[in-house]
Structure formats: C-alpha cells, structure tokens
Amino acid sequence: MTETELRPQPMRILDEVGKAIVGKQPVLEKILLAILSDGHLLFEDYPGLAKTLMARCFASSIGCEFKRIQFTSDLLPADITGSYVLNRSTSSFEIRKGPIFCNILLADEINRAPPRTQSALLESMQERQVTIESSTFKLDSPFIVFATQNPIEYEGTYPLPEAQLDRFIMKIGIGYPTPADEAEILERRTRRQRDEVEIEKIVSKEDILEMQKLVEQVHIEPQLEKYIVNIVSKTRTHSSVEVGASPRGSLSILKLSKANAWLHQRNYVLPDDIKEIAVPALSHRIILTPDQWIRGTNPQLIIEDILKKVDVPKVS
Numbered sequence: 167m168t169e170t171e172l173r174p175q176p177m178r179i180l181d182e183v184g185k186a187i188v189g190k191q192p193v194l195e196k197i198l199l200a201i202l203s204d205g206h207l208l209f210e211d212y213p214g215l216a217k218t219l220m221a222r223c224f225a226s227s228i229g230c231e232f233k234r235i236q237f238t239s240d241l242l243p244a245d246i247t248g249s250y251v252l253n254r255s256t257s258s259f260e261i262r263k264g265p266i267f268c269n270i271l272l273a274d275e276i277n278r279a280p281p282r283t284q285s286a287l288l289e290s291m292q293e294r295q296v297t298i299e300s301s302t303f304k305l306d307s308p309f310i311v312f313a314t315q316n317p318i319e320y321e322g323t324y325p326l327p328e329a330q331l332d333r334f335i336m337k338i339g340i341g342y343p344t345p346a347d348e349a350e351i352l353e354r355r356t357r358r359q360r361d362e363v364e365i366e367k368i369v370s371k372e373d374i375l376e377m378q379k380l381v382e383q384v385h386i387e388p389q390l391e392k393y394i395v396n397i398v399s400k401t402r403t404h405s406s407v408e409v410g411a412s413p414r415g416s417l418s419i420l421k422l423s424k425a426n427a428w429l430h431q432r433n434y435v436l437p438d439d440i441k442e443i444a445v446p447a448l449s450h451r452i453i454l455t456p457d458q459w460i461r462g463t464n465p466q467l468i469i470e471d472i473l474k475k476v477d478v479p480k481v482s
Contacts, residue, residue, distance in 0.1 A: 175368060175369050175373065175377070176198055176202070176377070176429050178368050179198060179224070179227045179228060179368050179369065180194050180195065180198060182223075182227045182365055182366055182368050183220070183223045183224055183227055183365065185363055185364075185365065186216075186219055186223050186363035186365060187216055187219065187220055187223065188343060188347045188348075188350045188351050188354070189343050189344060189346075189347030189350070190216075190220075190340065190341075190343075193220075193338060193340055193341075194220070195429065196336060196338050196443075196446060197220060197224060197312075197338075198224070198429065199336075199422050199425045199426055199429065199443065200310070200335055200336055200422075201224065201228070201308070201310060201374065202374075202377055202378060202381050202425040202428065202429065203335055203378075203381065203418075203421040203422050203424075203425045204308060204310070204378050204421075205310070205334070205335025205336065205418065205421065205422070206291050206310055206311040206312070206313070206333060206334045206335060207310070207311070207312050207313070207334060207335065207336055207337075207338065208313050208314075208315070208331070208334040208336070208337040208338075208450065209312065209313065209314040209315070209337075209338060209339070209340065210314070210315050210316075210317055210337055210338075210339055211314075211316075211317065211339045211340040211341070212316070212317065212318065212342075213316060215340040215341070215342070216340065217312075217314045217340060218234065218272060218274060218314070219363075220312075220340075221234075221270060221272045221312040222234075222272075222365075223363070223365045224270065225269065225270040226365040226366075226367065227365050227366070227367060227368045227369075228367075228368065228369055228370075228371060228373075228374050229367045229369060229370040229371050229373075229374075230268075230269035230270045230308065230371045230374070231268040231269045231270070231306075232268065232269070232270045232271075232272070233265040233266075233268040233270075233271055233272070234265075234271075234272040234274055235265050235266075235271065235272070235273055235274065236274050236275065237273060237274060237275050237276050237277075237278045237279040237283070237284075238275075238278055238279065239278060239279065239280065241279045241283050242283060243282060243283050243285070243286035244264070245264065245283075246264050246265065246266050246283065246286045246287065247264045247266055247286055247290075247296050247297075247298055248261060248262050248263040248264030248266070248267070248296075248298060249261075249262060249264075249298060249299075250262070250298065250299060261298065261301070261303075263303070266286075266287075266290055266296060266305070267296070267303075267305065267306070268306075268309075269306060269307075269308055269309060269310070269371055270310055270312065271309070271310070271311050271312070272312045272313075272314070273287065273311055273312070273313040273314070274313075274314050275314060275315060275316060276313040276314065276315055276326065277315040277316075277323045277324055277325060277326055278323055278324070279324065280324055281324055281327065284324065284326065284327070284330060285327075285330070287311065287330070288329065288330060288333065290305060290309070290311075291311055291330075291333045292333055294307070294309050307371075307375055308371060308374055308375060308378070311334075313334070328409075328453070331450050331451065332412060332414050332415075332451055333414075334450065335418045335421070335422065335447065336418070336422070336443070336446040336447055337446060337449060337450035338446050377428075380428060381421070381424050381425045381428045382424070383433075384424040384425075384427050384428050384432070384433055384434065384435060385433060385434045385435070386420070386423070386424065386434070386435040387434075387435070387479075387481050389479040389481065390423075390435055390437065390440065390479060390481060391420070392479070393437065393440060393476070393478065393479050394416050394419045394420060394423075394440060395416055396476050396477075397419070397440070397444055397448075397472060397473065397476050398410070398411050398413075398415050398416045398419070398448070400472045400475065400476055401415070401448060401451075401452050401468075401469070401472060404468060404471075404472060405455075406454055406455055406458045406463065406468055407452050407453070407454060407455065407468060408453045408454060408455045408456070409452065409453040410451075410452055411448050411451040411452055412451065414451075415447065415448050415451045418447045418448075419440060419443060419444055419447050419448070422443040422447055423435045423439040423440045423442075423443060424439075426439040426442060426443055427439050436481065437478045437479065437481065441473055441478075444469060444473055445466050445469045445470060445473075448469050449464075449465040449466045449468075449469050450465070452465050452468065452469075454468070
C-alpha cells in the first residue's frame with residue numbers, strides 16, 4: 167500500500183478489534199501505538215478483563231502469527247526458545263523451534279515463571295534473535311511481546327527484574343467496564359450465540375512494517391526532544407524516587423509520541439503527544455524510595471506530578 171492508502175488503516179484496525187472489545191478505545195489505541203512503535207507491552211490488571219483476547223484480536227487484524235505461552239513455576243527456557251532434538255532416522259540433531267518464533271507472542275502471567283525462564287525473553291525482546299546452544303536465529307519482523315501479570319495473588323510469583331521491565335515500551339491497565347459497556351458485552355454475546363468473535367484481516371504484516379517506517383519519519387522539534395529529556399531527568403532527582411528512568415525511557419517516549427502523532431494523521435509531534443504517553447511509558451521504569459513503597463504510592467502519580475512541574479515548550 168502507498169502512504170495515502172495506509173493512513174486510514176490504523177482506525178480500521180481499531181474498529182475491527184472493537185467488534186470484540188467494548189468501551190476500551192483509549193486502551194486499544196495504546197496497544198496500537200506499541201505496535202506502530204515496534205515495542206513490547208506489559209499488561210497489569212485483574213483476571214478476566216480481555217487481555218488475551220485483545221492480543222489475539224490485534225494479531226488477527228494485522229495478519230500476524232500469534233502464539234501464547236502460559237508461564238508457570240515449572241516452565242523451562244527451552245519451552246520458550248526450543249532446543250535441538252535427535253532425529254533417529256538421520257542420527258543427527260535438528261532444531262525444534264519453540265513458540266517464541268512468531269510475530270505476536272503473549273507471555274501470560276509472566277511473573278509466575280522463575281527468573282531463569284523470564285530471562286529467556288531478554289535477548290529476543292532487545293535483539294530480536296534467539297540463541298539456542300551455539301546457534302543464533304533471527305526472529306521474523308514484526309516481533310512484539312505482550313506480557314501480562316496479575317496485581318493480586320503474589321504468592322508463588324517472581325517479580326520481573328528491572329532489566330526486563332525496562333524492555334517494555336509501556337505498561338498499561340485495562341480496568342473494569344462500565345455497567346453500560348458490560349451490558350453491551352452480554353448483548354453481543356447473546357446475538358453471536360458463541361464465545362468466539364470473528365476478526366477480519368485488515369492489513370498484512372508487511373503493511374505494519376511500512377507503517378513503522380512512516381512513524382519514524384514523523385518530525386519532532388529539538389525543543390520537544392529537550393522536553394522529553396527534562397521529564398526523564400526529573401525522575402532521577404524526584405524526592406520520592408530511588409532510581410529514575412534510563413535513556414531507554416526517553417527513547418520510548420520519543421517513539422510513542424511519533425506514533426501518536428501519526429495515528430492522529432499528523433506528520434509532526436505536539437507536546438500533547440508526549441504528555442499523553444509519558445505515564446504509561448515511564449511509570450514502570452522508576453523505583454520508589456522505601457517510605458513511598460511502604461505507603462503504597464502509585465508510580466503513575468509521581469510521573470503525573472513531574473509533568474505538572476516541567477515547563478512545556480512553545481512550538482510554532
């Protein structure tokens with residue numbers, strides 16, 4: 167497709183996914199921003215809020231191969247990456263690729279697996295490749311990890327290390343539907359007379375790769391780049407923060423703000439693009455001081471406080 171033809175496609179993707187997901191347009195837009203930014207996404211919310219369904223619907227609508235891994239305490243790294251197995255007919259070892267070889271990978275309840283298994287994702291999330299013994303295999307593009315973790319039932323879980331959290335471009339929640347939206351969910355289920363929702367393919371994965379290239383071409387003024395740096399730098403000096411965001415946080419805001427501008431059919435970034443995505447892009451990258459952690463302070467509130475204190479540049 168040409169650039170002109172690709173322009174309206176993101177909204178068609180959102181409309182198609184909206185057949186299955188009711189009343190969560192802001193959440194769906196953020197998921198699409200992560201895809202357009204070629205970034206991984208972490209969901210943290212209660213069970214039953216359609217996290218898996220969202221990932222599967224987006225994969226279907228953009229023509230990408232989808233696989234799901236249920237993380238458990240006995241899951242091994244080889245269960246994710248694959249391994250060499252003996253072919254008795256040829257008396258040689260052959261590679262048996264694991265489920266990580268796909269376009270959209272759902273790592274369900276990722277914090278239930280031990281750190282050794284969680285670390286099997288690190289190389290693939292950053293370098294888009296998998297090393298099995300002495301062999302390295304490139305992953306197909308796009309490759310995006312959607313991971314979920316449950317904010318309750320911490321017994322038997324392993325908190326994600328900061329190095330892995332930092333590799334997620336955003337962390338978002340879903341939230342419960344409103345009573346009206348929940349009634350709409352029931353009405354749609356009654357009309358379908360089945361659980362499954364048919365999602366049509368709107369674009370191909372090649373179109374998604376082209377969209378990602380177009381997002382990279384979105385213009386951002388130098389003063390807005392400095393604005394991003396000022397926001398991230400403030401996380402390192404805030405009185406409630408023990409460890410602030412790394413430069414990867416700045417890069418995440420840069421990519422997401424460009425994607426947000428392109429999604430809204432602009433070829434330039436505005437301060438509002440940055441402010442809209444700063445909280446989900448940074449809240450999981452900071453470590454609070456012990457007293458704030460004991461009080462249960464929400465890191466999102468810290469990022470919101472920083473946004474209020476950092477001067478917004480004027481862009482002509």
